[in-house]
Amino acid sequence: MSTPTALIAEDEPLLAQALQAELARAWPELSIVSTVGDGAAAVQAALLHRPDVLFFDIRMPGLSGLEAAADLADAWPRERPFPALVFVTAYDQYAVQAFEAQAVDYILKPVQTERLQKTVEKLRELLTRRAAPAMDSTLAQLRSLLALNVAASEVASMAPPPLKVIQASVGNTLRLVPVEDVVYFEAADKYLRVVTEANEVLIRTPLKELLAQLDPAVFWQVHRGTVVRATAIESVLRDEAGKLYLALKTRPEKLPVSRLYAHLFKAM
Known part of the structure; x- marks a missing residue:
């Protein structure tokens, strides 16, 4: 040995x-x-x-x-x-x-x-x-x-209310983005990208914190830093190495799926 x-x-x-x-x-x-x-x-x-x-x-x-x-x-x-x-x-x-x-x-x-x-x-x-x-x-x-959020080892005293609107500062303007318009959220350095069909804004709320306010049946985490609206997914692609990617209905980019969340995408 x-x-x-x-x-x-x-x-x-x-x-x-x-x-x-x-x-x-x-x-x-x-x-x-x-x-x-x-x-x-x-x-x-x-x-x-x-x-x-x-x-x-x-x-x-x-x-x-x-x-x-x-x-x-x-x-x-x-x-x-x-x-x-x-x-x-x-x-x-x-x-x-x-x-x-x-x-x-x-x-x-x-x-x-x-x-x-x-x-x-x-x-x-x-x-x-x-x-x-x-x-x-x-x-x-x-x-x-x-x-279970073991890394944080915190137990919330009460569940946060469901998130309805994203508030984001854009220059001197406060943009209000309905959560129902969001295609996906993506962590980017110290910010979180909030991507809709036609636009995107940046917020400072950590993805971990935001997840607690999103309906997991509606928004699926597909990568450590990516959460996507399930109904925004057009199809799931697999490359030669076996890696999964999501094709979206209204956006051109392909979103990678980590092995951790590949189980979400199995034929019924």
């Missing part, structure tokens, strides 16, 4: 060092191929090194651990098994309950030797059998965790 490899994504250097030190004691043969401090770097490093195991902190700058895992799953080579995924989190009852409900392994911060040893034993067994979790199973787990 080849030497097992792992990647650690943790934005607090002391905690990353502590986890690496504990792993060295619990799993001496494990080789840490890279330690990074943010979600985007974690995706890049994982694609470069293709480790057997990923230790992803839930809360990181930019992409959360969940978002990084989702992006990585979308970009991961189809011919290779996806790495075993372990989330690292400070104790939070909602996060822990969600992880346990989805059978996702996790480590609590600060690292507890006994708990880490159980995780290591489970990972060793997986790698010995080379029984990496199936991609479909991993995607289903990530979808459920993202839907």
